[in-house]
Amino acid sequence: MATPADKLAESLAVLKTLRDQGRKALRSEDMGRTHRERLMRNGFIKEVMKGWYIPSRPDEPAGESTSWYASFWVFCASYLESRFGDEWCVSPEQSIHLHTGNWSVPKQLLIRSPKGGNKPTGLLHGTSILDVRLELPPASDTEIKEGMRIYNLPAALVGCSQTQFSAHPTEMRTALTMMQDASELLGRLLAGGHSKIAGWLAGACRSIGRKQIADDILGAMRAAGYTVNENNPFKDQAQIIFSPRETSPYVNRMRMNWASMREDVLHSFPAAPGLPADSAKYLKQVEAVYVNDAYNSLSIEGYKVSAALIEKVRSGNWNPDSNKDDQDHRNALAARGYWQAFQKVRESIGKVLSQENAGTVAESDHAQWYRELFGPSVTAGILKAADLAGYRNSPVYIRRSMHTPPGKEAVRELMPVLFELLQQENEAAVRVVLGHFMFVYIHPYIDGNGRIGRFLMNLMSASGGYSWIVIPLEQRNDYMAALESASVEGDIKPFSTLLANLVSTG
Incomplete structure (x- = not known):
């Protein structure tokens, strides 16, 4: 007759197989009820929401957040794929954060999807996902980064609101320094007739020393018949001089x-x-x-x-x-x-x-x-x-x-x-x-x-x-x-x- 230790070993073997597959977001059907309840009881998995779990350490104190924060992005990617397939994308503003290397766990992850429910889904430790029912950008404007479907950088810059520049100047300036030239921005600005956006992108680029990109945006838009008024959307002045060779x-x-x-x-x-x-x-x-x-x-x-x-x-x-x-x-x-x-x-x-x-x-x-x-x-x-x-x-x-x-x-x-x-x-x-x-x-x-x-x-x-x-x-x-x-x-x-x-x- 199998002992409790033998039974736990069987459940741990199931968990190990899932982890060897690179799974950090686990669903109820991945394990079966008996294994799931045994692993939860012994602290080897933690429930995030009904039917969804993450691996955890049995010695992790009650209320400990480390395993959740370490699993956050992988969990969200798996959960969103399960719910929406490939019909979802992180908002342009939060896409900018990820492009610029800011992978801090947000209190609320903002998602666009034509299947969105326009309400937040509560997760652990006060975090949530808000899926807004909006059309997705063209596939050519998106990419997958660390499992997350996000706007590519030029599309994110064009898609951000003007207030994002004053609310998150470090991320926005960093994103602009990653642009080598104006071509990818211009394709989207011209196709959408975005004259106002062109004006504040030109002003933002000039404010960080990217004069050529600013001039190219204004020149191309005006040549296409658009009236563009340059406007610096940043409320403060950059405190460093940006090197044109440094794009990290x-x-x-x-x-x-x-x-x-x-x-x-x-x-x-x-x-x-x-x-x-x-x-x-x-x-x-x-x-x-x-x-x-x-x-x-x-x-x-x-x-x-x-x-x-x-x-x-x-x-x-x-x-x-x-x-x-x-x-x-x-x-x-x-x-x-x-x-x-x-x-x-x-x-x-x-x-x-x-x-x-x-x-x-x-x-x-x-x-x-x-x-x-x-x-x-x-x-x-x-x-x-x-x-x-x-x-x-x-x-x-x-x-x-x-x-x-x-x-x-x-x-x-x-x-x-x-x-x-x-x-x-x-x-x-x-x-x-x-x-x-x-x-x-x-x-x-x-x-x-x-x-x-x-x-x-x-x-x-x-x-x-x-x-x-x-x-x-x-x-x-x-x-x-x-x-x-x-x-x-x-x-x-x-x-x-x-x-x-x-x-x-x-």
Whole structure:
């Protein structure tokens, strides 16, 4: 007679087959009632709506959002295909967000379909899909991106309302920088007789330095007999000069965010005291804060550590080959790695105190911090040496965050530009706040991004003569909420204020 464990194993085998097929949105008929109820009862699947499920982890706490946010886009694509076939498309405005690399989970995904019901379908954690009954654009105006049927970029730009430019200037400017010439816009503008749209697209292009595209739009429309009045739809001025050779949406968005966020940082952060006159004294203060910093930084990441454990691994009194599966041992490995990385960060700070450019030091040294952070896990056989070879080669998701970090190709575009921005930034406060935020926004590694981001923050802190900043475990929720606000809503003020309240200039 089959035991409960045997029965669960059978159900897990069914789930594994579905997952091996790449299925993240599961329907009732995929599993059968018995398997479905058993998997739900044991926490291996989670109901999104009646008849629809996603895989989840049995150790995921009640109310946890991570599995949903990680599955959101794949689930929506599967659900919409099941409901509408190929007769649906994301709105032009949200298509722009996806084209420009903004895959943060929206509160409401707006869909067009001739079969739409004009009402929202509630999903998990306050998200929903609103399917509006509207005709679809021609097939030539759409494409499929990561499973989502969206407007292609020129059609989305022509299809957006004028208010979208003022409501989401970063995304709209980024989208315009992706256009190589006016030809694809003009075909749609002329075919539809869109003289007003032509006027604001020309004004928008000129405002970001794409003069040739603006002139070509106006010239072609007027030659075809249309009266076109150029009108810049943006309510503010672009704060950066766009290179005609830079078309990466990720890079242009980061440059714009840096320029717009830095002003908020400067308003909320204390002025930098400057490099300390006594470098040795500053380094002693860094060493003195180690135990407090390690305890809080590791605890924020979920490790169970104590001051006694931190002191134990600092002294080298540990055995990396014993009890590989023991959670206490994993905590010790994390603590040992933190100690080793901390020593390398301290060396990096020494370079900055000797007046080396902080951004240059971070660029050359951060990979070594990462290797030291996880070196003990390699020694213990938990990780392979190849795992520490460089930036990630797979997607990564942040626990409980609606922010979806950029893909692996974008990581390799963004990291050199992040260090360039740090190298060129004159204000230490901006380097402190945006250095940390942008690093964890990119999330270049599979693991350890929070710890490396805080190391980077404190290297930049030293470059301005600020004290080492410790994020207290008691403020973890505020800290994560502030990062979420910056990542999803573009509001850096809560994060800047939080760090400003923790830093010392004395």
